[in-house]
Amino acid sequence: MxxxxxxxxxxxxxxxxxxxxxxxxxxxxxxxxxxxxxxxxxxxxxxxxxxxxxxxxxxxxxxxxxxxxxxxxxxxxxxxxxxxxxxxxxxxxxxxxxxxxxxxxxxxxxxxxxxxxxxxxxxxxxxxxxxxxxxxxxxxxxxxxxxxxxxxxxxxxxxxxxxxxxxxxxxxxxxxxxxxxxARPLPLYAKKPQVVLVVGVNGSGKTTTIGKLASQFNAAGKSVVIAAGDTFRAAAVEQLQVWGDRAGVPVMTAPQGTDPASLAYDAHKKAEEDGADLLMIDTAGRLQNRADLMEELAKIIRVIRKRDETAPHNTVLVLDATTGQNALNQVEIFQKIADVSGLVMTKLDGTARGGVLVALADRFGLPIHAIGVGEQIDDLSPFDPEEFAAALTGLTR
Amino acid sequence: MSALTWKEGDTPIVGEFLELRQSCELDRLNAGAAAKGLAGSLHCVTAKSGVRLVAMGRIVGDGGMAAMLVDLMVEPNMRGQGIGREVMERLVAWCREELPRSCSISAIPVPGSYSLYKGAGFEIRGGMAFSLP
Incomplete structure (x- = not known):
């Protein structure tokens, strides 16, 4: 399908x-x-x-x-x-x-x-x-x-x-x-490795999105390295490893509870040595402890910049469409914590009405890199505004 | 009973909220009013079966002195499984955790659901209410 x-x-x-x-x-x-x-x-x-x-x-x-x-x-x-x-x-x-x-x-x-x-x-x-x-x-x-x-x-x-x-x-x-x-896909730069920091609350589909994006970039001939930076959730690391194995993308991991910043540093080093095009860094999403999270993200960015002053080149916020208007709050919060450069909207199925995407575009104007409607790899796809508008309004075309 | 997905903190999407109200045969609400109301929640608990919203409840109020438990709803064909009780317990637990000690929590249960509220610590007191036409 x-x-x-x-x-x-x-x-x-x-x-x-x-x-x-x-x-x-x-x-x-x-x-x-x-x-x-x-x-x-x-x-x-x-x-x-x-x-x-x-x-x-x-x-x-x-x-x-x-x-x-x-x-x-x-x-x-x-x-x-x-x-x-x-x-x-x-x-x-x-x-x-x-x-x-x-x-x-x-x-x-x-x-x-x-x-x-x-x-x-x-x-x-x-x-x-x-x-x-x-x-x-x-x-x-x-x-x-x-x-x-x-x-x-x-x-x-x-x-x-x-x-x-x-x-x-x-x-x-x-x-x-x-x-x-x-409606703009994730921009690719000549910079190697291009560092993509992926942020979002737990359960938004962040890890899955990284897996899918990595698979798609890999299939498009880009070499990708993933850093499983959510070192507090063992499940997130395992999930990424499964995605990585499936796509043939190396996944850098660290023992649970260790410093994600040092993992990011090592991953950047490996990505550079391997001549990888992209380094995708997963991050934790424990919003309930915002101060910690902010510090953690800030540290990752600080450490990565020691290796590449221009990194991260993209900070992608992953949002769960079923959270409704709360997605707007999340954008605001993450814009304060990290310099969000683009959005990925997941779970645009089920009861999600889709209108929240319009609200997001209207209010923040952040690029929407991709939208996801299911669990399969190709269920994450670039965002086509006209198709979306027609589907949302039930327009005959 | 299929496993429910519980969520705390996120209010439901206006559309699904209105659908649940409708299935519970409550009065129709203006969508703008619902959106404003939901956004003003202190706390919200939702239960989903798959992707369908089947139960919820909210706490509204000033966050200090007075709060009110509202919109406690369970989809009719999901009743009798203790889902309403769990919504209630989660809401009251949140109140105990987050609201100041002297805060008064009120509710206007529909007749027939008093025992649910009594079980959670509510007691019957005189009160009045009216809805704007």
Whole structure:
């Protein structure tokens, strides 16, 4: 299963609420734009199917231009008038190429059934904006960001009659606009070894993220050394060793309870001797004892700088999406402790609504290097703002 | 019963909080109000089954003199397994640990759950409350 299929299916599951909510908001106080539109659950096959030979999309399809310009007076899909009146499929089966006219892959297929529903329009008024804002808050976007997104959404559209599809497009456009500047993979420098310090609270998926990143860099032909710097948690060290063995990446360890700074020093030495491209340093994440942690991280940085004044070249904060708005607090705390240069968001599955990523981008503007939706190595992937925005809003593309 | 994941300190995501409220047939809340309220928690305990929020409880208050135990909820099909009691115990343990000695902890249990509160040390006192329309 490709990464985006996973992202879509997982975000779809969790954000279906957002999508349903959008439908509900428009329907409430809205009116059908066609007097003789078919019954609500209709999901008609479009009139001119374009059979797609390969139903499996590429793992990283180039984002299409979603054409987000709202066209309020235009019926977006002529399909409803040509609905076959027989039993209509509620869900389009996976193996038949549905041939949505403007489908962008599985996403279009999954969400396709929504776009073909009769077009209900509703004036974009204060009530609707308030409902939209609430919906975005429910999706974990945070109060401030939700307010900002809603305000931007209203600009130039206020008072117009809009359909769910138009709202989704506008919302996706707005979200993608916020996310675009932060979607940047971990930058690679010519510096050898490039030191990447990985920080985050325990349980955020820090160790797994290091394992996955190391595997991916290794597969891309970069040589990596890992320093298992969370020397207080034996489990973290073992976990890294498993990842290291699997990826063929050397993992430097030290006995439990020893000084992680000296391990980092040794690891840097080894990385330099081996001519490694990257040195990834795992760190402890015991936030409850912040003073200790701060001292520990400061010491690692101090010691590493004895070997390379420019290190660490990246300080990556790993965040667990299921902690919701608390992720924002964690960024603030770690920005004080360490000079965070970028984020990795893990566990963007399950109940995580994904909106917290928008809040993070809006509030901090830190690069989001990767997002993770599962336990497999390729479940960690670069962040694509447009795909994300479309998945979050349930936009048909 | 599948193993639950307990978490202390993190408030739930607004969406999952509202879903749990809904499954417990509590009144609908405005999402903005819920977000503000959750962010103002002194402490929060959550239990998840897999990725689903199935139980929670919060402590709100001034952190010194008065605190209130609120939003103690267990998803209906998970009740009768002592989950509510564990939420309660964890919340009260946190209060004992973190709040000053003289701090008063209040709660307004729904009828039928008094024994749970009594077991945790609450006693019935007169009180009043109302909700804004």
């Amino acid at each position: 490709s990464f985006f299929n996973k992202l879509k299916s997982k975000l779809f599951k969790s954000s279906s609420q957002l999508e349903e909510g959008l439908d509900a908001i428009v329907e409430e106080g809205g009116a059908l734009s066609e007097p003789d539109a078919p019954e609500p659950p209709a999901a008609p096959e479009p009139p001119k199917p374009e059979p797609r030979p390969d139903p499996a999309p590429e793992p990283f399809p180039a984002p299409q231009d979603p054409d987000p310009t709202p066209r309020p007076q235009e019926v977006p899909d002529p399909a409803p008038s040509e609905v076959p009146q027989g039993p209509v499929p509620v869900e389009i089966p996976d193996d038949t190429p549905p041939g949505q006219p403007n489908t962008g892959g599985l996403l279009g297929r999954v969400f396709g059934r929504q776009s073909a529903a009769p077009v209900v329009r509703r004036p974009l008024d204060d009530d609707m904006l308030e409902s939209l804002e609430d919906l975005l808050i429910t999706a974990d976007m945070g109060v401030q960001t939700a307010a900002r997104v809603t305000a931007n959404l209203a600009e130039g559209r206020y008072g117009r009659r809009v359909s769910t599809q138009e709202i989704k497009e506008a919302l996706a456009e707005e979200i993608a606009r916020i996310m675009e500047p932060v």
